[in-house]
Amino acid sequence: MMQLKQLLEKKSAGAVTVAASVSVGAAIQTMHKRRVGSVVIQADSGMPIGILTERDIMCLCAEGKTDFENMSLEDCMTTELVVGKPEDKVTEVLGIMTMKRFRHMPVVKDGQLVGLVSIGDLVKATLEETMQEAEALRNYITS
Numbered sequence: 001m002m003q004l005k006q007l008l009e010k011k012s013a014g015a016v017t018v019a020a021s022v023s024v025g026a027a028i029q030t031m032h033k034r035r036v037g038s039v040v041i042q043a044d045s046g047m048p049i050g051i052l053t054e055r056d057i058m059c060l061c062a063e064g065k066t067d068f069e070n071m072s073l074e075d076c077m078t079t080e081l082v083v084g085k086p087e088d089k090v091t092e093v094l095g096i097m098t099m100k101r102f103r104h105m106p107v108v109k110d111g112q113l114v115g116l117v118s119i120g121d122l123v124k125a126t127l128e129e130t131m132q133e134a135e136a137l138r139n140y141i142t143s
């Protein structure tokens with residue numbers, strides 16, 4: 001059974017992070033530049049304290065709140081974070097994300113942010129594993 005740490009080892013970059021003191025506008029620029037759908041807000045201690053995703057920005061737009069440069073990230077981020085551990089199983093995390101309806105999971109070890117997995121990363125890894133297993137079974141049957 002695959003664990004989150006195996007996925008993080010394969011991913012080249014760690015989680016994209018910003019400080020809580022920056023504006024929502026600055027966070028959007030970071031997401032755009034790094035081509036990601038979320039930023040994790042990290043305290044100086046290394047502990048993740050919030051997340052802002054594309055969905056949050058879409059909701060702000062729908063509410064007519066678009067003065068992003070003058071908007072504090074601290075006021076807009078989700079602070080009740082659900083995080084994973086490196087030892088967590090990929091299938092379990094996929095289940096949590098599906099149930100809770102979010103697509104990003106920061107990974108924490110000893111109170112420190114060590115990476116982030118998206119639902120896309122998890123689906124890709126699961127698909128690859130399933131295809132490898134099917135291939136191994138086919139080879140076994142035909143040999």
Ligand code: AMP
Nearest residue numbers: 051053055078080081082102103104105
């Ligand atoms: P997403 O589907 O990841 O774009 O996020 C949907 C909503 O859930 C947004 O309000 C996010 O801020 C929030 N969210 C995303 N990931 C998490 C997480 N790991 N823990 C708590 N909230 C999250």
